[in-house]
Amino acid sequence: xxxxxxxxxxxxxxxxARTLKMVFEREGFEVETAFSCADALKLLDKKPPLDxxxxxxNMEREDIGLEVARAAQQLKKRPxxxxxxxxxxxxxxxxxxxxxxxxxxxxxxxxxxxLAALRRLLALRAAQRGxxx
Amino acid sequence: MQGEKILVVSYDRALLRTRMMLLxxxxxxxLMADNIAAVRETCRKTALNLAIIGHSIPRQDQAELVGxxxxxxPGVPILLILKSELEDRPVDVEYIVNAQDGPGVLxxxxxxxxxxxxxxxxxPEPVI
Numbered sequence: 001x002x003x004x005x006x007x008x009x010x011x012x013x014x015x016x017a018r019t020l021k022m023v024f025e026r027e028g029f030e031v032e033t034a035f036s037c038a039d040a041l042k043l044l045d046k047k048p049p050l051d052x053x054x055x056x057x058n059m060e061r062e063d064i065g066l067e068v069a070r071a072a073q074q075l076k077k078r079p080x081x082x083x084x085x086x087x088x089x090x091x092x093x094x095x096x097x098x099x100x101x102x103x104x105x106x107x108x109x110x111x112x113x114x115l116a117a118l119r120r121l122l123a124l125r126a127a128q129r130g131x132x133x
Numbered sequence: 134m135q136g137e138k139i140l141v142v143s144y145d146r147a148l149l150r151t152r153m154m155l156l157x158x159x160x161x162x163x164l165m166a167d168n169i170a171a172v173r174e175t176c177r178k179t180a181l182n183l184a185i186i187g188h189s190i191p192r193q194d195q196a197e198l199v200g201x202x203x204x205x206x207p208g209v210p211i212l213l214i215l216k217s218e219l220e221d222r223p224v225d226v227e228y229i230v231n232a233q234d235g236p237g238v239l240x241x242x243x244x245x246x247x248x249x250x251x252x253x254x255x256x257p258e259p260v261i
Contacts, residue, residue, distance in 0.1 A: 011147075015188075019151040019236040026158055111154040 004030040005051035005122060010040040010068055011084075012059040020054070027115060037064045044071050050079040051125075052118060057085035063092050069099050080121040082114070136162040137247045140175050142198060143167060143187030152187070155236055156243065172198055176205035182247055185239075188214045188232040199225050210246060214239065 007029040011017040017033040024031050032047065034040035037059050044050070053072045057065035069081050082103040083096050096104050103117050139161050143149040146167055153163040164179060166172045175181075184202045186195055195213065202211055203225070212228040230242050244251060 013145070013147060015232055015236075016147050016151050019148075019155050022236045022240070023151070023154045023158055111157065 004028055006047075006049065007031045007052040007054065008034060008040065008043060008047070008050055008079075010034045010037070010053070010055040010059070010065065012036055012056060016056075023111065036060055037068055040068045041071050044068070044075065049077040050075065051122060052080045052082065054082040054084060057083055057092060063095070066092065066095055066099065069096070069101055073099055080118060080125060082118070136160045137182040138162045138164065138179055139243070139247075140164050140166060140172065140179070140181050140184045140202075141187070142172055142185065143189050145187065145189040148187060148189060152185070152236075152239075155240060159240060159244070161243070161247070169194065169197060169201070173201055173205060176202060181206050181209045183210055183212060183243065185212045185214065185243070186226075188216045196225075212242060212246065 005028070007024055009017050009020050009024070009031060010033070011020070012035055014033075014035050017035060021031040021033050029052065032043060034043050040055065044053075050072070053068065055065040055068040057063055059065060065083055065085070069083060072079055072081050080103070081099075081101045082105055083101050084105045085092070093104060102121050103114070105114055139156055141149060141152050141156070141163055143152070143165075144167055149165050149167055153165055156163045164175050164181075166175055176184075184206070186198055190198065199211055199213075202209060210227040211225075212230065213226040215229060215231050217231055217233050228242060228246060230239050
């Protein structure tokens with residue numbers, strides 16, 4: 001049986017992070033949470049390979065979620081990267097695109113839409129890895 | 134709209150939507166409101182089974198919302214989410230949970246109110 005996809009949720013609003021953790025655990029993900037960019041960067045450094053990163057954009061400061069995305073981008077096994085924001089603007093959206101973020105979800109995001117996108121992106125990533133081997 | 138109908142009220146839209154995700158994934162029909170006018174309109178249009186008032190609502194607005202739900206939807210139980218157990222307990226709601234206890238406790242409480250037959254343990258006693 002394949003293992004559960006590993007997900008890291010980063011949001012400085014702990015109630016949001018904890019609720020999303022529960023929602024995605026019920027959908028079959030193995031979920032860790034971080035409540036700041038700093039904590040997320042530590043986790044990315046230490047944790048075993050991650051399949052999905054969902055990060056808020058504005059935490060300790062505006063657009064700091066892009067730093068989390070950038071760090072995830074550097075990982076050997078690059079996870080599917082999702083940025084959630086209620087404050088998308090042409091600048092941060094362009095920066096997210098430049099980082100090749102996989103999904104920019106305007107917050108609050110629709111669960112079914114987000115799940116469908118995640119499953120599609122995970123399948124695509126698995127197929128790309130299979131082809132590379 | 135399938136499932137028991139729950140009105141979820143919060144001024145924090147991100148929290149509102151994540152709570153909706155959680156409750157919808159358990160088969161409830163969730164109506165969201167992020168202001169007092171939306172609460173009034175939903176109460177008038179929908180036969181609700183439960184109203185949840187989130188911890189982001191200031192105390193004076195909580196009282197107004199509780200009064201409004203009582204007036205527009207008599208008999209509908211109200212679950213209030215407090216910031217913490219240290220916060221003063223309001224008098225006019227049936228059920229209370231603390232936000233710090235996490236989403237699992239909230240969901241268990243909702244299940245125990247609306248689907249008591251699915252619970253192993255007994256239905257929680259109203260706080261008043």
